[in-house]
Amino acid sequence: MTNNKLKDIYNILYSHYGPQNWWPGDSPFEIMVGAILTQNTNWKNVEKAIANLKPYLDPFVLLNMDIDKLISLVRPSGFYKLKAQRLKNFLSFFVERYNGSIEEMKKTELGTMRQGLLSVPGIGMETCDSILLYALSKPVFVVDAYTKRIGVRHNIFGGNATYEGIQKIFEEGIKKDVYIYNEFHALLVKAGKENCKKRKPLCKTSPLEDLV
Template sequence: MIIGALLTQNTTWKNVEKALANLRLNNQLSFSAISVSPLQELQKQIKPSGYFRQKSERLKALAIAFTDAGGISQLEQKTTSDLRKWFLALKGIGPETADSILLYAFKRPLFVIDAYTLRICKRHEWLPITANYNEAQNYFTRQLPADPTLFNEYHALLVQIGKNFCRPKSPLCEKCPLNHLRIDSTTKEDQQ
C-alpha cells in the first residue's frame, strides 16, 4: 500500500497496478528487496506508473529509510504527528501521499485531500477558492469524528463523485448525488 501511494502520484491507479504486478512478479514488492535493487531494474518494473526515473529514486530512498527505521513495527510506535513529519521529511512525499500512507497503512485519523476533494468543496463554496491543502483538511477534521474508517470511506466517496460527476470541465450536476447541496445562482438570488 505504501509503495502504491508513492507510485500513484501523477498517474491512474490502473497504471500503478501494472507496476505493482511487475514488482510482485520479480519478487521486488517489499522494502527490503527495493532497498537493495539496482535503480535500472526498478525503473524497468515501475515504468507503467510514469515518471519512472524520478519515482525509482524516491522509492528506493523510501525503502532504505523504512528499513533503517526498523520497518512498520517500529514506525507504528510513533505518534501520528511524528510519523507524519517522518514521511514528509522524505524526498517526493508531500502531504497527500503522507496522509494517504498514514490513513490507509497505519490507520491514523488523517483526512486525505486531493484534487477531487478541493474541486468539490470549492464549487460548493464550502471552502474559498484560494483554500490550500491544510485548510481543506482542517475543514473536514473539525467537523467529523476522528475515525480512520470514516475518513477512508468519506474520501473514497468524494473520489467517486469527482471521477463520475465533478469533472474539471462540464460537471454533471444534474445527475450528481450532491446536486441538492449545490449553491447555484438561483439559490443565491433567493438568499439575497
C-alpha cells in the same frame, strides 16, 4: 453549518455509491508503494507496476535492488525514473528509521511520523497522508484535487484554501474515525470522477445535486 454539510455529503455519497473499500493492496507495505507510484497517473498503470514488483515486495529487497532494475519494474506507472528514485528515498527512510517494520512505524507519535515522511524527497502531503491513513490506519484526512473542487463548489471553503486548511475543516467537521476518513476520501474521488468534472460539473446527474 459546515459540519452538517460535510455529514450530508458523506451520507449521500455513501448511500449512493456504497463502500469503496480502499486502498487496494495485499499488505500495508504494498499500499505504501502504491501511494508513491500513483502520483500523476491512473490506478490501472499502478496495478501493472505493482504486479511487476510483487515478487520483490520487501523493503530490504527493494532498497538493495539495482536502480535500473527497479526503473524497469515501475515503468508502467509513468515518470518511472523519478518514481524509482522516490521509492528508494522512501525505502531508505523506512529502513533507517523503522528497520522496515510497519509495526515499529505505527508506534511513533502521529505528528512525528508525518514530519518524518514529509522530510523524504518526493513525498508530498497527499502521498504522506495516504500512507498514514491507508497503510497505517491513522486518522488523517487525505486531501486531493477532487476534495478541493467539490468543497469549493459547495461553498465549504474558498478557492485559496490550503491543503492543511482543508484538512483541518474535514478533521474538525466529521467524527475522527479511520473508517469514515477512508471512505469519505474515496467517495469524493468517485464523485469527482463521475460527475464533478474539472471544466463542466454534471450536477443534474450528481447524487449531490440537491446540495448545490
